[in-house]
Amino acid sequence: MMDDLDLGFDEQDRGEKGKHRRGAVRKRKGGSGGGGGRGKTVLALLLALVLLGGIGGGAFYGFDRIQSYFVTPDYDGVGTGEVTVEIKQGALIADMADALVTAGVVKSAKAFIEAAEANARSKNIQPGTYKLRKQMSGESAVTAMLDLKNRIVNGITIPEGRTAKNIYKLLSEKTKIPVKDFEAAAKDPIARGVPDWWFKRTDDKKVKPSIEGFLYPDTYEIPPKATAESIIELMVENFLSVAGEMEFADRVQKERKISPYEALIVASLAQAEAGRKEDLGKVARVAYNRAYGEFPCNCLEMDVTVNYYLELTGQDTKTSAEMTREELLDTKNPYSRKLRGMIPTPINNPGKDAMAGAMDPPVGKWLWFVAVDKKGTTEFAETYDEQLKNEAKARENGVI
Incomplete structure (x- = not known):
């Protein structure tokens, strides 16, 4: 049977004797010693290549399986996007790992488990809801879950631009801590963590320290035994971290x-x-140009400062159209539109984008601005004539 296949693997070793033997076989079958042998050899080579290819493919598949067994599947880096993951009460590290895999946070349960085993602090991971990212490495996921800023159990979101008085109400509704407790805790901002150098000015105006501006807008986890003092300190710490x-x-x-x-x-x-x-x-640039630039009164002339004073003194806020001439021109109001220079304190608690705008405003000589449509499109002007044209456009669109 082997002779019939005539694979010819040992052509050189057989020598002349082997050649004569194969010639005799061909003669008995009536064949010649020419092309038929070459055809069988080609067929044999093709069969060999197929066989070797099959072995190679199997070897590659096997290697891949073995490699995945010994090398832990894991992502690189801190991930992208955002996802929330719930860790239930009594969850073990393996349970946490399964939840993270399901949410697309880590590539494999093993990646998280190994990272947790390598970090002695991982035993401090608590049940609750976490704000994480997609496709994080196991190590990054463990680190993120140990950072309290990423854990939202009793969470509350403080929107950008809210006043301190408004924030106290939001916090009181969530925590059941009385508003008066927050007001008392905030009376001494320095005691709550605001460095005293924050209350110094270059315009030589006297500063009465206020918490306004330092209650950073964000989503916070309120600990079960939190106090008014500890919550305000948490928000101040967040502000200082972002500003830093x-x-x-x-x-x-x-x-x-x-x-x-x-x-x-x-x-x-x-x-x-x-x-x-x-x-x-751009709005920040207008404020700088009015208070410190070539604006005739060097005053802000912004109705929002009047509204802040109304809220601060327990009065109802108003739209610009509702404000009386006396309210708009009242120079006894420390937040008056006509006050020369900058007002005494911030009028709300700004977010990062507003802080960035004040830190690095675009270059421009704008002194006026007005919203010209109901989408919020704002036109800025360098001269009062330009402002009047923009106001006419706003009236046409029913904005003012």
């Missing part, structure tokens, strides 16, 4: 030539006045 990452204080002193506190006031004005995110920097 932005290099806010250093940059405004170097680039704007003003104190960080004055820039924070401008950020709050931009947060209150801008209808769209892209206008925050």
Whole structure:
């Protein structure tokens, strides 16, 4: 049978004797010693290649299986996007790993388990809801879950641009801690963690420290035994962390030539006045141009400052159209539209984008602005004539 296949693997070793033998076989079958042998050899080579290919494919598949067994499947880096994951009461590390795989946070349960085993602090991971990212490495997921800022159990979101008085109400509704407790805790901002240098100004105006501006808008987890003091301190700490990452204080002193506190006031004005995110920097520039530039009265002339004073003194806020001439021109109001220079304090608690706009506003000589449609589109003007044209456009669109 082997002779019939005539694979010819040992052609060279057989020598002349082998050649004569194969010739004799062909003669008995009536064949010649020519092309028939070459055809069988080609067929044999094809069969060999197929066989080797099959072995190679199987070997590759086997290697892949073996490699995945010994090398833990894992993503690189801190991931992208955002996803919330619930870790239930009594969950073990393996249960947490399964929940993270299901949510697309980690590539494999093994990646998270190994990272947790390598981190002694992993035993401190608590049940609750976590704000994480998609496709994180196991190590990054463990680190994120140990960071309390990513854990939302008794969470509350503080929107951008809310006043301290409004924030106290939101916090009281969530925690059942009386508003008066928050007001009492906030009376001494320095005791709550605001460094005293924040309350210095370059315009020589006297500063009465206020918590306004330092209650950073974000989503917070309120611990079960939280107090008014601890909650305010948590928000102040968050503000300082964000401001530090932005290099806010250093940059405004170097680039704007003003104190960080004055820039924070401008950020709050931009947060209150801008209808769209892209206008925050321009509104900040208008505030700088009016208070420190060539504006005739060097006053802000912004109705939002009047409204802040009304809220601060327990009165109802009003739209610009509802404000009386006396309210608009009242110079006894410390937040008067006609007050020369910058107002005493921020008028709300601005977010990061508003702070960025105040820190690095676009270059421009704008002194006026007005929303010209109900979408919030805002037109900016360098001259009062331009402003009047923009106001006419706003009236046509039923905005003012």
